[in-house]
Amino acid sequence: MKNNSLQKGFTLIELLVVIAIIAILSAITIVALNSARAKAINGRVQSEMSDLGAQLELYYDDNGNYGPGANQCNQEPFSGGATDDATTLMTAILKDTNTNSDTCAANGQSWTVLVTLNGGGTWCSDSNGDSGPQYTSITTNGQTNEVECFPQ
Numbered sequence: 001m002k003n004n005s006l007q008k009g010f011t012l013i014e015l016l017v018v019i020a021i022i023a024i025l026s027a028i029t030i031v032a033l034n035s036a037r038a039k040a041i042n043g044r045v046q047s048e049m050s051d052l053g054a055q056l057e058l059y060y061d062d063n064g065n066y067g068p069g070a071n072q073c074n075q076e077p078f079s080g081g082a083t084d085d086a087t088t089l090m091t092a093i094l095k096d097t098n099t100n101s102d103t104c105a106a107n108g109q110s111w112t113v114l115v116t117l118n119g120g121g122t123w124c125s126d127s128n129g130d131s132g133p134q135y136t137s138i139t140t141n142g143q144t145n146e147v148e149c150f151p152q
Contacts, residue, residue, distance in 0.1 A: 042123075051085075078113070093113075097115045099115070102116065
């Protein structure tokens with residue numbers, strides 16, 4: 001008798017190798033997507049901060065100042081008695097940065113917002129029109145934290 005049985009299919013080792021390769025490729029893809037997601041969120045924060053600056057200038061035009069003085073991001077002119085758009089933007093910025101190290105300061109004649117970006121780094125915007133990753137040291141002057149951004 002002649003044995004003509006040809007086994008068709010894959011061995012267990014072959015299947016395990018293919019599964020391992022798929023797992024490695026999946027892990028690489030997930031890491032790349034998470035990095036891209038963080039960069040996209042940081043870009044959105046930078047855009048929102050630019051929009052916030054425009055809203056605060058509208059606030060200044062309406063009120064003749066930047067509010068009664070604030071040293072927190074949930075105070076006027078950033079939130080509360082500010083324009084609805086400024087409040088919405090500040091809420092979005094704080095949600096996107098998801099940190100407790102955001103600094104907002106206003107003293108009636110100037111304002112500054114400094115946030116920590118996802119993955120590290122900072123972004124600063126102020127009433128001088130400066131916006132970028134650099135800023136001077138934070139000092140406390142009375143009740144207002146003063147931060148000054150450097151232009152890029």
